[in-house]
Amino acid sequence: MKNIKLTIEYDGRRYLGWQRLGNSEKTIQGKIETVLAQMTGEEIEIIGSGRTDAGTHARGQIANFKTESNLTSGEILSFLNRYLPNDIVIKDVEEVGERFHARYNAKGKQYSYYVWNDVIPTAFYRHHSFNVPQELDLLKMEKAIEKLLGTHDFIGFSALKKTKKSTVRTIKEIRLEKEGSMLHFTFIGDGFLHKMIRILTGTLLEIGMGKLEVDVIDEVLANKIRQGAGETVPASGLFLDQVFYS
Amino acid sequence: MKNIKLTIEYDGRRYLGWQRLGNSEKTIQGKIETVLAQMTGEEIEIIGSGRTDAGTHARGQIANFKTESNLTSGEILSFLNRYLPNDIVIKDVEEVGERFHARYNAKGKQYSYYVWNDVIPTAFYRHHSFNVPQELDLLKMEKAIEKLLGTHDFIGFSALKKTKKSTVRTIKEIRLEKEGSMLHFTFIGDGFLHKMIRILTGTLLEIGMGKLEVDVIDEVLANKIRQGAGETVPASGLFLDQVFYS
Missing domain, CATH: 3.30.70.580 (Pseudouridine synthase I, catalytic domain, N-terminal subdomain)
Structure with missing residues (x-):
C-alpha cells in the first residue's frame, strides 16, 4: 500500500x-x-x-x-x-511514508486575501479579489494587525458557535502589501478557524475605512463576541497558499 | 457636440x-x-x-x-x-477636442502576449495565457527578435491576403521577460497587421523549440510567404496594453 x-x-x-x-x-x-x-x-x-x-x-x-x-x-x-x-x-x-496524514500532520498554513482598492473596478481580477472602493488608512490597519499577532482565542473572529474544541490559535505573521490598486494580505499561523481569515480581513478593512476603531481587536479577543467584529468578506479574494509540515 | x-x-x-x-x-x-x-x-x-x-x-x-x-x-x-x-x-x-479620432490619430500600440511555459498547467491564468510545455531556447528567440526590429513589410507574418494598402510597419521594441513559469512578450510599434502579434509570437516560440531556425525571420520578411512562419497562437494570451497618441 x-x-x-x-x-x-x-x-x-x-x-x-x-x-x-x-x-x-x-x-x-x-x-x-x-x-x-x-x-x-x-x-x-x-x-x-x-x-x-x-x-x-x-x-x-x-x-x-x-x-x-x-x-x-x-x-x-x-x-x-x-x-x-x-x-x-x-x-x-x-x-x-505510510504515517503521513495531510490534516493531522499539518503544522501551519499560509493564506492570501486580495482586495482591489479602487473606485474603478477590475475586469481581470474580479473573481480573484474583493473590490473596496473606499480609501483605507493603512497605518491604522497595521496597528490593528499588531494586536492580532500571537496566541489568542479567536472564536469572536470566526463563524463557530461555542465548541468544546480549542479555539485558541497562534498567528505568526500578517503582511499587508500594496501594488498598484491591489492590496495583498498574507496570514501565517498554526491554523485558522472557520471563516477566520475572511472575518479578520473584513474587520481590518472596516478599521481602514474608519467604521471600526483599532481597539475593536482587543474587545473582540476579550469578549469573544462575533458581532463586535467586521463583516465576512467574500471567498473570491481568498487563497490557501501553503500548508506547512515539520 | x-x-x-x-x-x-x-x-x-x-x-x-x-x-x-x-x-x-x-x-x-x-x-x-x-x-x-x-x-x-x-x-x-x-x-x-x-x-x-x-x-x-x-x-x-x-x-x-x-x-x-x-x-x-x-x-x-x-x-x-x-x-x-x-x-x-x-x-x-x-x-x-472635436478633431480627436481614436483610429486615425493613433501613432502606435503596445501589446503583451503571455505564455505559461511549464509542463504543469495553470489553474488561474488559463484564460489569459497560452500553455507551452516544451523547453524554450530564449537566446535563440532573442536573436530572432533582433531581426524583427525596425521597418519591414510584415505581410508574411499576418493573416492578410495581398492588399493595396501598405503592409510595411515599424516595430520599435520587443521585450521578453520571464517571471516564474510565465513568459511575457511585449511588442511596441507604429501598428500591427491582422494577427501579426500572434503569428510573430508563434514563430518565436517555434524557434525557441527548435522547430524553426532563427533565419526563418529573414526568409519570411524577404519572400513574404505566410506558410514559412510559425503557427498563430491563441487569442487567450493577447492583451492590447496601450494606444499611443501624439
Missing part, C-alpha cells in the same frame, strides 16, 4: 468548496476522487489538509491517499492533469 | 472581439454602444483605435464618440461601469 501526497492548485469559483458533499460533482475533493477511482479501479478517499469554503481558491492545498496501484508519481501526475477539469491542477505528486 | 475619449479594459474571453457585428450582443463595441444609447437617448457609434479579435483582452483600448449629452465625464464613467457587464471596465473618460 502506497501513501501518495498531492499538491493542488484550484480556481474555486465554480465549486462548492473542498469537501465532498454526498454525490455532488461540484467539490474539489469529489472531482479528484472520481479521477483517482478511474485511474486505479479502487474506491479512493483523499484526506485534505483542511476544508476550503465555496469559492475559495488554492495555490498549494495538500492531500494524501492510500492506493495499491503501481503507477509512478509521474504517471499519477499526468493522468490527473489530463482528466481533471482545467481549473483544478495537480502541481506535484510524491510518495510519502 | 462633445467628443468623449474612453479608456477601456476588457476580458475578451466571452466576446467575439471588439467590432460590432450586426445586432450581436457579443462584441465589446456593441455592449458599450448599447449602454451609451440608454444613457444619452441618442444613437451612438463609438470609434475604436482598432479591432481586437475574438478572445483578445485589453488593458487600455481607446475609443471616442460624439454626443449632445450634458453629462460630465465622471457621470459617464459611473453610468458605464454600473451598467456594463463586469468583464468590461471603463478606466477613464475624458472630453477631448
Whole structure:
C-alpha cells in the first residue's frame, strides 16, 4: 500500500468548496476522487489538509491517499492533469511514508486575501479579489494587525458557535502589501478557524475605512463576541497558499 | 457636440472581439454602444483605435464618440461601469477636442502576449495565457527578435491576403521577460497587421523549440510567404496594453 501526497492548485469559483458533499460533482475533493477511482479501479478517499469554503481558491492545498496501484508519481501526475477539469491542477505528486496524514500532520498554513482598492473596478481580477472602493488608512490597519499577532482565542473572529474544541490559535505573521490598486494580505499561523481569515480581513478593512476603531481587536479577543467584529468578506479574494509540515 | 475619449479594459474571453457585428450582443463595441444609447437617448457609434479579435483582452483600448449629452465625464464613467457587464471596465473618460479620432490619430500600440511555459498547467491564468510545455531556447528567440526590429513589410507574418494598402510597419521594441513559469512578450510599434502579434509570437516560440531556425525571420520578411512562419497562437494570451497618441 502506497501513501501518495498531492499538491493542488484550484480556481474555486465554480465549486462548492473542498469537501465532498454526498454525490455532488461540484467539490474539489469529489472531482479528484472520481479521477483517482478511474485511474486505479479502487474506491479512493483523499484526506485534505483542511476544508476550503465555496469559492475559495488554492495555490498549494495538500492531500494524501492510500492506493495499491503501481503507477509512478509521474504517471499519477499526468493522468490527473489530463482528466481533471482545467481549473483544478495537480502541481506535484510524491510518495510519502505510510504515517503521513495531510490534516493531522499539518503544522501551519499560509493564506492570501486580495482586495482591489479602487473606485474603478477590475475586469481581470474580479473573481480573484474583493473590490473596496473606499480609501483605507493603512497605518491604522497595521496597528490593528499588531494586536492580532500571537496566541489568542479567536472564536469572536470566526463563524463557530461555542465548541468544546480549542479555539485558541497562534498567528505568526500578517503582511499587508500594496501594488498598484491591489492590496495583498498574507496570514501565517498554526491554523485558522472557520471563516477566520475572511472575518479578520473584513474587520481590518472596516478599521481602514474608519467604521471600526483599532481597539475593536482587543474587545473582540476579550469578549469573544462575533458581532463586535467586521463583516465576512467574500471567498473570491481568498487563497490557501501553503500548508506547512515539520 | 462633445467628443468623449474612453479608456477601456476588457476580458475578451466571452466576446467575439471588439467590432460590432450586426445586432450581436457579443462584441465589446456593441455592449458599450448599447449602454451609451440608454444613457444619452441618442444613437451612438463609438470609434475604436482598432479591432481586437475574438478572445483578445485589453488593458487600455481607446475609443471616442460624439454626443449632445450634458453629462460630465465622471457621470459617464459611473453610468458605464454600473451598467456594463463586469468583464468590461471603463478606466477613464475624458472630453477631448472635436478633431480627436481614436483610429486615425493613433501613432502606435503596445501589446503583451503571455505564455505559461511549464509542463504543469495553470489553474488561474488559463484564460489569459497560452500553455507551452516544451523547453524554450530564449537566446535563440532573442536573436530572432533582433531581426524583427525596425521597418519591414510584415505581410508574411499576418493573416492578410495581398492588399493595396501598405503592409510595411515599424516595430520599435520587443521585450521578453520571464517571471516564474510565465513568459511575457511585449511588442511596441507604429501598428500591427491582422494577427501579426500572434503569428510573430508563434514563430518565436517555434524557434525557441527548435522547430524553426532563427533565419526563418529573414526568409519570411524577404519572400513574404505566410506558410514559412510559425503557427498563430491563441487569442487567450493577447492583451492590447496601450494606444499611443501624439
